[in-house]
Amino acid sequence: MQLTKTGSVPLATLLAAEAMNVLDATITQVAGPAIHADLGGPASAIPWFGAAYTLPFAMLLFTGGRLGDLLGRRRVFLCGVTMFALASLCCALAPGTGVLIGARAVQGMAAALVIPQTFGLIKAMFSGPALAAALGWNGPVVGLSAVSGPLLGALLTDLVSWRAAFLVNVPISLAVLVAGRTLPEDRAEHPVRLDVQGTLLASLGMGLVVYPLLDRWNWALFAAGAAVLVLFGFHQRNRRHPLVEPSLFEHRGFPAALAASTLFFAVMNGLMLVVVLHQQLDEGLGVLASGLTLLPWSGGLAISSWVAGKWLVPRHGSRVAFAGLALLLAGILLALGGTLPIALGIGGLGLGLFTVPFFTAALSVVRPQETGSAAGLLNAVQQVGATLGIAVFGSVFLHGRSVVGAFSLAAVLVVATMVATVLMPRTGAFATPRRP
Template identity: 60%
Template sequence: MTTHPTAVAAHRGRWPALAALLLGEAMNLLDATVVQVAAPAVHADLGGPVGDIQWFAAAYTLPFAVLLITGGRLGDIAGRRRMFLLGVTVFTAASVACALAPAPGPLIAFRAVQGAAAALIVPQTIGLIKAMFKGEETAKALGSIGPVMGLAAVCGPVVGGVLTHADLFGSSWRSAFLVNVPVAVVVLALARNLPEDRAPHRPALDWPGTALAALGTGLLVLPLIGGDLRQLPLRDWLSLLAGLFVLAGFARRQRRTARPLLERSLFTRRGFPAALVTSTAFFAVTNGLTVVVVLQLQLDAGTGVLAAGLSLLPWSAGLALASWWAGSRLVRRYGRRVMPCGLGTLLAGLLAAVAAYRTTAPGHYPLALLPALALVGLGAGLFTPAFFTLALHPLRPHETGSAAGALNAVQQLGATLGVATLGSVYLSGTGGHTPQTACWAAAALLTVAWAASRRVGAEERP
């Protein structure tokens, strides 16, 4: 029996195609955090209120979160390869526009365009992987998503710090956006190996539901950014209540409409709703803590942008090492038991960070913070491969688009809430105790992630 040359070429092209998907996803997740170290330099260059420092990140993650489910649906309808390529193209153009932004307002607007384009790219990954791989290779390919996501999220501040300090051709912070251009060129070159794929049955789009989700999330996030959480004015409390009310209306619509954004079958198993809560809380901790660390180093300890970025290397190294170890061995052997081990290690890192800040004199570099961040990275690295493997394992073909969009959406929503809440806890305080308070708030969020994660994978084993 002779294998057709086209089939052989498609088989060989799967791994370059997987590289395109992972690199595209890493590029988008990297951009969610790349400005966290560069943000003070951006603010110093462009001016504006100090709250803009949080908006430089939140303007990206908020539309990213809100539109991810719709992006997944568009892939189901129009083709996942087509949406992936369109998203990469728009994302690249928006990156160039960010680099050329003359003021904070345009930069924030272009960041929102980047986030919307990222929402077209990321949810296509799982569906295309399932279209290209079969059997055990599918699990191996899906298992690579978690480590890539976690490592990209943590490496963003390091990359942002290095590029901003390097001041390539006098570009300063602008090179943190221009770096996306060559990366996107590589992604587009590798993407020629991607097959076209769409849902077997054409789903419908729920535009009113998308609008409700965007409005409700915006009303929740807006008062949390740049405000003093201890003394929120009445209008901010009304905004929070209105956001909850609108999101309740969104949930009600999803239960009753004939064309929901999310497949209802996803909620017939208790593990998927628990995965959404777990992802929201976990990524609120990791993204919010990153903001607190880099702002404390630059605003309180007086370190430069390069030192602040490089200070996160222990976190990145711990994450890379633990992700590889968990993805290649631990998850296969111990299954869901790896998740609480990861969260416990991360909590130990948070407590060590509290001790580091407490024992460091104001205005000095907290050297004891480095091993604490290594513990945080090890914990996050243990957790993410186990979590994503268990959360994605039971998906059916017709659930792929909306499930992928939902998991990525709550990740970005968690990132937005983490930046808003933990960042505001830090910025609204005074003296050296504010990073400690933010760490305790992160520990409280981590307990939410732990409680929800107990249901993830309880019925399904990898």
């Protein structure tokens, strides 16, 4: 399943933008203490260096997908990249904690415009085996970018400054904007109006659910957020043009994919945070040394992604995802015995085997007119999962300084991910989308 030279440049452009946006979701995990030491402010602001990005990212992905349907995916993609570059520059120049957190929020909004368009444009440019090959790149790019964020943040912080971790986005964004001329314009065949009420309900609900998990664990706010999300569900059922297409839930495979994505990215991001905190707070390692601890994790993902995409997934399809989760579970259990570097390497191999077939399988039941909504929803739960993972795993570790407790929780969630994956659609050499 080879991509043509003509298609490889636009695909590389989309993947570069996606990698940049996903990477920035985790880039402050290691650098947070150094940023706080430089800018000052309360210590409680440190988690918000990451959450200020992931929260608006998650909350506005619904809207980003629908705007692509309405206004054209290429146009929205380029606007989002421009906005991301400017916000990154503001982060790099931030004189204080408040400005940085605000600029991070704008970055997250821009990412919500960029990410959904990558799925839609890929599906517009490719079909059949070439589409499967293009989507097959998406999983490892997302996974490797997410696990590489802390390592890159640590490297730039130690060698230059934490500001360089944001400034590097500017030249990458400019390159993407230049190469973005090769992208075709694409929009929904029958675009519908934006559901403003649905957007507000979804944003409010997710914000109320996630906020108390990051600050003070206010269960009343959490319950209120859950109630608002239930109201959002009923609101969508009664809308002529809902923000989230109800037809996505007609096949059990897509809701199962949403659950698997939430759980998987919660484990991946939560464990990265626990490992880094353990190395810095318990072992006394510096920023760079603690970041390098994750090298087996990201290296294992890179190797297994390449092997899975080239040989395993074309032969065995989505069954490779189960092997990936089994390896991830084995790595977690091994970590409980104390052999952390080897455990992280094995776990990283599992990450790559899972992420390569996951997105292809998740989107195999999506109709063309559902692409924007599906992409926004799939990426939204990914970011919600990442945020929940950071909040929950961070709390488990910090309250009891228990690495064992955090890894035990991760093992339980990986088993739950396996159950959700069983219900996902099965794919072979390439996915066959549903007919309109």
